[in-house]
Amino acid sequence: MKRKEDPRLIQGLGHYVDDLSLPGQLYAAILRSPHAHARLRKIDRSAAERAAGVVAVITGEDIRGVLGTIPVAAALPELKVPPHYPLAIDNICYVGEPVAVVVADDRYRARDAVDLIEVDYEPLPAVTDPEKALEKSSPRVHEQFKDNQACLWKIEAGFPDRAFKKADRIVRQRFLNQRLIPVAMEPRGVLASYDPGPELLTVWSSTQIPHLLRTQIAAMLNVPEMRVRVIAPEVGGGFGSKLNVYGEEALVAHLAMKLGRPVKWMETRRENFLATIHGRDQIDDVEVAVKQDGRILALKCRLTADLGAYHQLLTPAIPTLTGLLMLGCYKIPAVKIEYVGVFTNKMATDAYRGAGRPEATYLIERMVDLVALELGKDPAEIRRQNFPKPKDFPYSTPTGVIYDSGNYEATLKKALELAGYKKLREEQKKLWKQGRYLGIGLSTYVEICAMGPSSAMPAGGWESGTVRIEPTGKVTVLTGASPHGQGQETSFAQVVADELGISPDSVIVIHGDTQAVPYGIGTFGSRATAVGGTAMFLAVQKLKDKLKRLAGHLLGVDPKRIEMGEGKLVVKGKPKKSKSFLEVVQAAYVAKTLPPNFEPGLEATTFFEPSNFTFPFGAHVCVVEVDAETGDVHILRYVAVDDCGNVINPLLVDGQVHGGIVQALGQALFEEAVYDENGQLLTGELMDYAIPRAWDVPRIETARTVTPSPVNPMGVKGVGEAGTIAATPAIVNAVVDALRPLGVRDIQMPLKRERLWALLEARGS
Amino acid sequence: MGVRISVKVNERSHTAEVEPRLLLVHYLRDVLGLTGTHIGCETSLCGACTVLLDGKAVKSCTVLAVQADGADITTIEGLARDGKLHPVQEGFWEEHGLQCGYCTPGMILAGAALLAENPGPSETEIRRAIAGNLCRCTGYQHIVNAIQSAARKLKKSGGRKV
Numbered sequence: 001m002k003r004k005e006d007p008r009l010i011q012g013l014g015h016y017v018d019d020l021s022l023p024g025q026l027y028a029a030i031l032r033s034p035h036a037h038a039r040l041r042k043i044d045r046s047a048a049e050r051a052a053g054v055v056a057v058i059t060g061e062d063i064r065g066v067l068g069t070i071p072v073a074a075a076l077p078e079l080k081v082p083p084h085y086p087l088a089i090d091n092i093c094y095v096g097e098p099v100a101v102v103v104a105d106d107r108y109r110a111r112d113a114v115d116l117i118e119v120d121y122e123p124l125p126a127v128t129d130p131e132k133a134l135e136k137s138s139p140r141v142h143e144q145f146k147d148n149q150a151c152l153w154k155i156e157a158g159f160p161d162r163a164f165k166k167a168d169r170i171v172r173q174r175f176l177n178q179r180l181i182p183v184a185m186e187p188r189g190v191l192a193s194y195d196p197g198p199e200l201l202t203v204w205s206s207t208q209i210p211h212l213l214r215t216q217i218a219a220m221l222n223v224p225e226m227r228v229r230v231i232a233p234e235v236g237g238g239f240g241s242k243l244n245v246y247g248e249e250a251l252v253a254h255l256a257m258k259l260g261r262p263v264k265w266m267e268t269r270r271e272n273f274l275a276t277i278h279g280r281d282q283i284d285d286v287e288v289a290v291k292q293d294g295r296i297l298a299l300k301c302r303l304t305a306d307l308g309a310y311h312q313l314l315t316p317a318i319p320t321l322t323g324l325l326m327l328g329c330y331k332i333p334a335v336k337i338e339y340v341g342v343f344t345n346k347m348a349t350d351a352y353r354g355a356g357r358p359e360a361t362y363l364i365e366r367m368v369d370l371v372a373l374e375l376g377k378d379p380a381e382i383r384r385q386n387f388p389k390p391k392d393f394p395y396s397t398p399t400g401v402i403y404d405s406g407n408y409e410a411t412l413k414k415a416l417e418l419a420g421y422k423k424l425r426e427e428q429k430k431l432w433k434q435g436r437y438l439g440i441g442l443s444t445y446v447e448i449c450a451m452g453p454s455s456a457m458p459a460g461g462w463e464s465g466t467v468r469i470e471p472t473g474k475v476t477v478l479t480g481a482s483p484h485g486q487g488q489e490t491s492f493a494q495v496v497a498d499e500l501g502i503s504p505d506s507v508i509v510i511h512g513d514t515q516a517v518p519y520g521i522g523t524f525g526s527r528a529t530a531v532g533g534t535a536m537f538l539a540v541q542k543l544k545d546k547l548k549r550l551a552g553h554l555l556g557v558d559p560k561r562i563e564m565g566e567g568k569l570v571v572k573g574k575p576k577k578s579k580s581f582l583e584v585v586q587a588a589y590v591a592k593t594l595p596p597n598f599e600p601g602l603e604a605t606t607f608f609e610p611s612n613f614t615f616p617f618g619a620h621v622c623v624v625e626v627d628a629e630t631g632d633v634h635i636l637r638y639v640a641v642d643d644c645g646n647v648i649n650p651l652l653v654d655g656q657v658h659g660g661i662v663q664a665l666g667q668a669l670f671e672e673a674v675y676d677e678n679g680q681l682l683t684g685e686l687m688d689y690a691i692p693r694a695w696d697v698p699r700i701e702t703a704r705t706v707t708p709s710p711v712n713p714m715g716v717k718g719v720g721e722a723g724t725i726a727a728t729p730a731i732v733n734a735v736v737d738a739l740r741p742l743g744v745r746d747i748q749m750p751l752k753r754e755r756l757w758a759l760l761e762a763r764g765s
Numbered sequence: 766m767g768v769r770i771s772v773k774v775n776e777r778s779h780t781a782e783v784e785p786r787l788l789l790v791h792y793l794r795d796v797l798g799l800t801g802t803h804i805g806c807e808t809s810l811c812g813a814c815t816v817l818l819d820g821k822a823v824k825s826c827t828v829l830a831v832q833a834d835g836a837d838i839t840t841i842e843g844l845a846r847d848g849k850l851h852p853v854q855e856g857f858w859e860e861h862g863l864q865c866g867y868c869t870p871g872m873i874l875a876g877a878a879l880l881a882e883n884p885g886p887s888e889t890e891i892r893r894a895i896a897g898n899l900c901r902c903t904g905y906q907h908i909v910n911a912i913q914s915a916a917r918k919l920k921k922s923g924g925r926k927v
Contacts, residue, residue, distance in 0.1 A: 001860055009866030010839035010873060012801015019800035108786065185805050185813060185867040185901050236803070236867030237901050271807035291906045432841045485865030485902050658904030659864065686810035686899070694892040694905040723904075 001504060001649060002488045014234040017189035017206050019292065023261035025191075026055055028252055029110035031100040031117050032274065033092040036126035036345040036679020037139065040090055040119065047116040048102055053109035054257060058251075059100045059118065060089035067254055068220040070247050070310070073458035074317035079151045082142040082343075084310040086220075086247030086254075092121065093141055093309035094345050095679055096274030098247060103255055103263060106737070126345040126679040128643050130283065130306035133342050137461050141309055141343040150307050150341040151316045155323055157398035158334030160289075163298030167289030171179050171370050176748055177359045179281035179673040180666075181683070182352045183691050186236020187267035188276055188345045190249050192256035194514040202229045208238040209522035210482050212459065213245055214514045220250040221257070228253075229614040232512035232526070235484030239663070240351035241276050242484070243524040244313045244621070248686070266765050267619070267694070273684045278673055279352020281306040282319060284363045288332075290371050294385045298334035301326060301363070308343045314355075317458060318340045321356025321448060328364035329408045329446040329617055330386040335398045345679040351524060353663055354447075354724040361445045365729035369442075370737070370745065378425075380416060383444050384409060392630060394710075403446060403615040404717075405707050407643070412444055415619035415641040418703055424623060432741050436538065437626040438710075439738025442619065443730035449718040450614035450711065451525030462609040463527070464518045465535030467496060467543055469602035471589040473582040475507040478605075480520010481532030482512045486720060487607040487652045492536055494648055495714070499540045501564045502581060518605055526616070526718030535608035535711040542604035551584045613719040614709045618642035620661075625736045631757030633735055635698040645709040645717035653719050654702050660723020661700055666692045668731035739763075770834040775843025778917065783830045790814045792830035793840060801841040801870045805899070812898030815871030816840050822878035824871075824897075841870035843879065852915040852922075853877045862911030864902035872898045876912040884919055886912070 007407055008014045063086060070080055070084040088097050101115050104110035132138055134150040141148055153556055164170065189206040201223055207213050210230040218225035235242065240725040256263045267276065283304040289297040307321040323337045334542040368386070372379040387408040388395045395403040416422075424440050431438045454461040464480035477492055493507035510516055520532070544564060551569035552559030561572050571577040587593055591600040623637040647653050670690040674682045683689040708715025728749070735751050736744055741765040747755065767782030768852070774797060781796060788807075793799045802825060805813030809827040814900040816825045826906040844851045853876045856866060872895060879886055886894065891912050892905070893908040900908060 003861065005866070006858045006863060009869055010841075010850070010857050011845060011865055012870045014866055015800070016803065016867065017805065019794075021795075107786070107791075109903075183901055185865065185899065186803070187805070187809065222885055234866065237865040239901065266804075269808065269811070361872070487864065655861050655864060655903060655907055658906045659902045660904075662904035663901070685808060686806055687808070691901065692905075693896045693898060693899065694909065695896045697905055699888075700904065 001490060001494055003487050005489050016186055016234045016236055017191055020191055020204055020233065022193055025262040025264055026103045026105060026259065026387060027107040027110045028255060028263050028265040029102050029114045030098050031114045032271065033088065033095060033097045033099050035092055035123050036095045037119050038092040038121040039123040039124060040088060040092060040297050041122050042120040043100060044118040045100060048113040051109065053112040054102060054113045055105065056103040056255065059102060060085060060087040063087050064089055067250050071216050071245055071313060072311035072315060073313050074315065074336060075458060076151045076153055077084060077314050079649040080145050082310060086251045094347055095681055096347060101251055101255065103259065117270055123631040128344050128346055128675045128677055129131055130304050130342040130344055133344050134194050141345055148343040150343050153323065153339040154318055155335060155337045155399055155435055158340040160298040160300055160334040160336040160414055163288045163334040167297055168292040169290050169374060169581050170287055171290060171367065171374050172287040173367060173370055173746055175283065175284045175286065175363045175366060177280045177362055178749055179349065180279040180352055180671050180759045181273055181673050181689055182239045182241035182276065183296065184237030184241055186240055187269060187272040188242065188246065190252040191262065191264040192253040193262040194257045194260065199227050200229060201227060201253055202231065203249065204231045204233055205249050206242055207232045208233050208235065208243045208482055208484060208524050210481065210512050210514050211519050212522060213249060216245040217250060217253055221254055229515045232482050238484050238522060239353040240279065240355055243351050243522065244277055269686065270684060273689065274681055275347060277312050277350035278308065278347050279349060280359060281349050282322065283357065286363050286367055288367055288371060292375065294375055294377055294382050296330060296332045296371065296386050299327060299332055300336045303337060303339040304543050305339060305341050306344050306349065308344060308346040310348050312348040312350045314458065315350050318356040319350055322359040324401050325357050325360035325448050327397055327399060329444055330363060331388045332386065333398060342613050346675055350456060351536050353660065354721045355525065357721065357725045358664070358728055359445050361443065361725050362729045365443045365445065366732065369733045373745065379442050380412065380421065383412060383442065392440065401448060402612055402730045404612055404709050404711050406446065406615060406617050407705065407707050408444060408617055411617060411641045411705050412619040414703060414705060415621050415639055418641065418701065419621040419623065419637060419639045421621065435628060437628060437738040439624045439626065439734040441730045441732065441734025443620040443726050443733065443739055444619045445726040446600055446615050446617040447722060447725045448613045449526035449616060449721060450530030450610060452613040453610055460521050460644065462521065462607050463532040463535045464520045464605060465532060465539045466518055466603065466605040467536060467539040469543060471586060473506065473585045475502065477507060477509045477536055478517040479509060479511045479532050480517055481523045481528035483523050483528050486523065486528055486656065487649065491529060491648045491652060492533060493531065495537060499544060501566045522632050527718040528714050530614050530712055530718045531608060531610055533716065534714060535606045537714055538606040538608055539604040543602055546602065547584050549595060549598065550588055551579050554579055554584065554587060554593060578660050610711055612711045614645065614711050616642065616644040616717040616719060616722050618722060618726055620726045620730040622734040624734040624738055626735060626756060628760060631753040631760055633751055633756065637701070639701045640699050640723065641705065642719065642722050643705045643707050644719040644722060646706060647704065647713040648716065657702050657723045658700050660721060661727040662692050662697050664724045664727030665697060665731060668728045668749055668751060670750050670752065766790055768831050770831055772833050773837045775840060785829065785831055787830045789830050789833050790825040791827040793825060799840050799842050803867055803870060805867065812871045812875065813868050815874045815898060817874055817878060820881065822875045841873060844873065851877060852918040853880065853912060855918065856911035856915035860907050860910040860914050862903065862908045868898060868900045872900060872908060876915065877913065880916055880919060886918060
């Protein structure tokens with residue numbers, strides 16, 4: 001089915017934040033710190049205040065005691081939480097930290113006036129390397145803490161030390177999972193307006209979590225929550241970067257109230273690079289204990305996560321997901337993980353597509369390949385050997401999660417067949433002899449998604465869904481999930497239409513407006529369909545029961561004998577005895593012929609609390625040739641076999657898989673956020689930070705196996721992050737495999753051509 | 766201070782006094798209210814603001830409104846004719862060529878400009894033609910399919926001028 005979202009989007013008729021304008025609207029522009037670490041001595045804003053069109057200039061002093069701090073929802077043992085204000089007060093801790101806001105009648109004039117603000121900074125020494133930051137001699141990012149260690153989190157299970165003693169071999173490797181920048185095509189943006197009559201503050205924000213944002217804005221501004229309305233209009237991509245509460249959201253709302261006029265702020269791309277959350281940035285020192293036959297007995301990892309200067313909403317929690325998933329899709333009985341979170345003078349990291357799970361998949365999938373190399377075995381064979389079998393599910397891992405369902409061998413088998421694995425290996429041998437570097441990379445992954453039971457989430461893991469059948473038989477669905485490109489306006493309409501026996505054209509899905517939709521959590525962690533979709537599915541079941549009761553009453557038969565037909569409710573076995581859908585619906589509203597104790601109207605809401613996460617899985621095969629002359633990586637084939645449980649709309653699933661794989665390809669080959677030692681972001685623009693373009697990416701061959709999830713009645717798992725979680729190690733494994741004849745064991749991402757060229761030169765290819 | 770310009774946008778003529786520094790994209794969005802043209806970087810690196818200027822795909826964030834004086838401009842709002850979608854728009858809808866939709870108007874116009882010049886492009890030519898337009902959602906495959914689908918349709922119908 002074609003998407004319901006598309007007619008407006010392909011004609012330029014959708015409304016993103018910047019497309020909205022209100023009468024009397026003002027524009028905000030933000031002055032940001034050029035220093036990574038400094039004391040704020042003095043700010044002179046007088047010239048800016050005098051500039052043409054300027055209405056107000058505010059600094060940290062103006063919000064001291066007025067606006068609350070930016071929230072962090074993650075709870076971890078020994079977590080240090082530095083106060084994080086929407087505008088810097090006293091100290092600066094990263095380049096890009098907001099220092100002042102100018103509000104003017106025109107966006108050009110607002111930016112002009114930003115340049116007229118004079119700030120006297122006292123620069124302080126900065127630290128940008130997380131390992132140096134842990135040394136005693138390091139400058140401290142926050143003076144009030146005795147060191148830069150932000151948190152410490154450990155898992156130990158299954159006697160890992162004993163397992164290491166029993167090992168035939170120990171394989172060790174350090175992996176650097178570089179810092180990334182999410183780069184949603186629409187930068188962030190906020191428009192706020194205060195209506196003094198109804199005392200209503202309305203905030204339009206490019207966000208993935210409108211309800212959570214509303215709660216936090218109410219708290220930060222100290223405004224009663226029922227007087228705040230948040231609307232996420234069209235949102236131009238998020239990838240986790242808009243799963244957050246940002247200082248600008250509070251600042252713009254505050255200014256709209258203070259000035260009594262609507263205020264709009266649109267992030268520039270430069271600001272987006274500096275001051276929207278970053279992703280990844282982990283150092284993983286891994287060792288595994290293996291038996292000669294290929295069994296993996298235990299894994300140990302010291303995980304050092306560079307969290308940046310402050311916590312955003314989930315910053316310190318992201319690496320814990322790496323920990324929970326670190327054993328991947330293997331039955332490894334013992335584990336020891338120590339995660340150290342570190343403050344540095346950089347932008348905060350937080351959830352970026354995959355959020356902690358790509359790091360886990362990368363290190364375990366690279367490690368399994370190293371074990372194969374060490375033992376002289378085929379990487380596919382080592383994987384098969386260590387998979388849990390279908391009868392092992394639900395499978396409890398030593399890290400404390402329960403994989404719901406799976407058949408890992410089946411996806412691997414299918415992927416190897418589609419790729420023609422055996423032939424590829426033969427071809428590889430031939431080409432190696434000719435001095436050509438063909439490589440085949442595997443990634444068999446599992447992921448934690450459909451986040452997720454509330455017990456395991458910082459702030460609620462349930463979702464709301466409302467279905468309302470209107471008096472004319474048309475249907476309005478309200479979902480607390482706030483999709484922003486994933487296509488739930490279509491897939492949710494499909495499900496409801498199927499259940500009610502009506503056309504999807506008769507269903508509309510509303511989301512993103514806290515005044516229209518019951519409280520919800522949002523879209524992230526591949527949860528919208530598995531959790532939000534289930535809430536809606538259960539709500540529609542309530543309405544089906546009600547419709548059947550009423551139809552039974554109208555037809556004079558036991559409601560148990562009524563079933564849903566196409567556009568009607570029918571007595572089982574008697575197709576001629578029926579009432580049309582519309583007749584029953586109208587009877588519920590006219591309410592003259594209702595059974596006793598039957599509530600009029602047709603609206604139902606469910607708040608669905610899942611019993612567990614879901615665990616999609618799959619097998620990806622990447623085939624590359626590395627150009628011996630230039631170091632260029634040519635991806636010749638990319639085969640993705642994914643299992644995300646039952647599928648509602650195959651085309652949408654393919655779209656998610658393609659996009660996810662290409663984001664992973666970006667990390668594997670090009671993308672890297674680089675700060676210099678003074679804390680300057682050297683990759684601060686699209687010119688210096690390369691996200692994949694159309695000509696950089698191969699055609700992707702997709703296929704699926706279907707293992708329904710037992711966690712929800714639709715048997716769906718989620719697919720938004722699968723590609724990003726799976727593909728990075730598939731690509732790197734392929735390149736490392738290609739260069740095996742040169743004795744290459746590991747290469748640090750991103751695999752840029754200059755890095756590979758230097759390697760080829762050094763190894764005398 | 767203002768400079769007088771006359772432009773034709775989506776078949777309609779407009780005359781305005783604009784600041785010399787006003788970007789074409791802001792003229793289209795803020796003055797004419799045509800918000801289908803999006804801003805993604807203001808540095809001509811992302812292509813979200815692509816419009817057709819005298820038939821050529823240009824990035825309207827790095828064209829001054831005064832430079833467009835006398836030009837004939839097509840934005841995404843003007844691509845459908847007589848209530849009928851352009852084949853590239855249809856292609857994007859049918860082949861799932863968009864997710865969040867933010868890059869889509871620019872991407873569609875880049876695709877339309879390509880097909881106006883080269884009605885039967887190879888996959889490589891399509892990927893080259895849209896390399897200046899970034900998409901973070903789709904992985905480009907369905908976008909390429911969409912433009913291929915439009916090319917087939919245009920061939921069948923004997924072409925259409927953009």
